[in-house]
Amino acid sequence: MHYLSRSGESITLTPQPGDTVLDVLLRHKIPVGYSCRKGECLSCIIQCLEGSPTTVSQEGLTFRMKSQNHFKACICPADQVQIIAPSGTKQSP
Numbered sequence: 001m002h003y004l005s006r007s008g009e010s011i012t013l014t015p016q017p018g019d020t021v022l023d024v025l026l027r028h029k030i031p032v033g034y035s036c037r038k039g040e041c042l043s044c045i046i047q048c049l050e051g052s053p054t055t056v057s058q059e060g061l062t063f064r065m066k067s068q069n070h071f072k073a074c075i076c077p078a079d080q081v082q083i084i085a086p087s088g089t090k091q092s093p
C-alpha cells in the first residue's frame with residue numbers, strides 16, 4: 001500500500017494480516033485524525049486513489065464523498081486499497 005502525502009511524497013506502507021487502513025497509518029506514524037475507531041465519528045475519513053474501499057467503510061458518507069472514493073480508515077481492511085491519500089487530495093471532474 002502507498003500513502004500519497006499532500007506534498008506529493010509517496011510512502012510505502014506494509015500492512016499486517018487483519019489490519020485496518022487506520023492501523024497501518026498509525027503504525028507508520030502517518031498523521032491522521034481518529035476517535036471512535038468504530039466507523040461512527042467520521043474523523044478518520046481519507047481518500048482511496050487506487051483500490052476499492054468496502055461498502056461498509058463508506059456508509060454515512062455523502063454521495064459526493066463516495067463518488068470521490070472517500071472512506072473510513074478505521075473500518076476498512078488494509079488489503080482493499082492500494083493507494084491512499086488525505087481527504088480532498090484529488091477531486092472528481
Ligand code: FES
Pocket residue numbers: 033034035036037038039040041042043044045072073074075
Ligand atoms: S475513527 Fe471514528 S469513524 Fe473512524
